């Protein structure tokens with residue numbers, strides 16, 4: 001903990017918080033050297049993918065991050081601590097245990113207090129990553145505005161967290177089970193930059209295109225690194241915090257699915273959710289499982305491929321970001 005409290009000459013973690021966070025040694029060492037680190041979420045492991053694909057995918061994501069020259073830090077909650085850099089054994093535990101809490105930002109303190117194991121969503125992971133000074137995160141698809149939200153008010157806390165926490169989230173857009181046009185509108189309303197990586201269109205998670213145009217595009221990790229640097233600096237200069245950034249990376253062409261095919265699967269899954277009375281936190285895991293079942297594993301295969309591709313891109317961005325900082329370009333804050 002000393003390492004974290006002192007690195008960069010900043011006191012990011014107060015003593016009180018230090019007792020609630022545990023950073024794996026190699027992650028702490030990388031942060032101290034300002035070497036590239038990529039945060040990975042754990043809800044996708046505990047609630048997003050079925051066993052044993054969840055464990056295999058978590059391991060593959062860590063492996064591609066390492067191959068690209070960055071240190072992976074999968075984040076979760078165990079024994080009353082926010083763990084930044086779960087070990088292989090801890091990841092295996094979250095992949096297999098039945099009673100793992102799904103931890104959004106609103107759940108962090110209660111799950112810490114209870115001592116229950118928790119898997120963090122994009123929102124929960126961003127909250128913890130930022131406190132550990134990690135600013136690049138990879139996931140599959142962010143949460144967003146659910147279809148029928150005019151009745152349920154179900155809008156993912158991922159969007160709110162993105163509006164107030166300086167972490168760049170690499171994803172294949174928002175999950176296809178959502179209302180994508182409304183999700184894009186809310187991202188804009190909340191002041192969150194959405195940037196296409198090699199694309200002019202917001203991807204639709206399992207599909208490369210959504211028909212929703214993007215305002216901004218970048219084509220190299222260096223360009224993303226420059227953009228996030230400016231975003232964080234403007235935040236520090238202004239109110240002392242910055243919104244995050246969404247970097248959208250279309251799913252790999254060879255495993256992407258056609259939009260029309262996905263859409264009919266989603267419509268049936270939504271009907272099944274309605275019949276089964278699924279609400280709140282269970283909606284997203286239920287719909288993902290349902291489309292996995294009805295597509296005979298095709299959506300699962302795409303989900304895994306895009307998770308790995310996003311982890312690789314996030315690592316390349318973290319490497320470029322770290323290199324730019326160590327060349328002394330405003331290496332003051334991050």
Ligand code: PSU
Nearest residue numbers: 043044048121122123140141143156284
């Ligand atoms: N990406 C995936 N699968 C997932 C998720 C992302 O490929 O299961 C998870 C993330 O943790 C994200 C969460 O934060 O789904 C969104 O859940 P909700 O809609 O309940 O906010």
Ligand code: MN
Nearest residue numbers: 154155156280
């Ligand atoms: Mn929700």
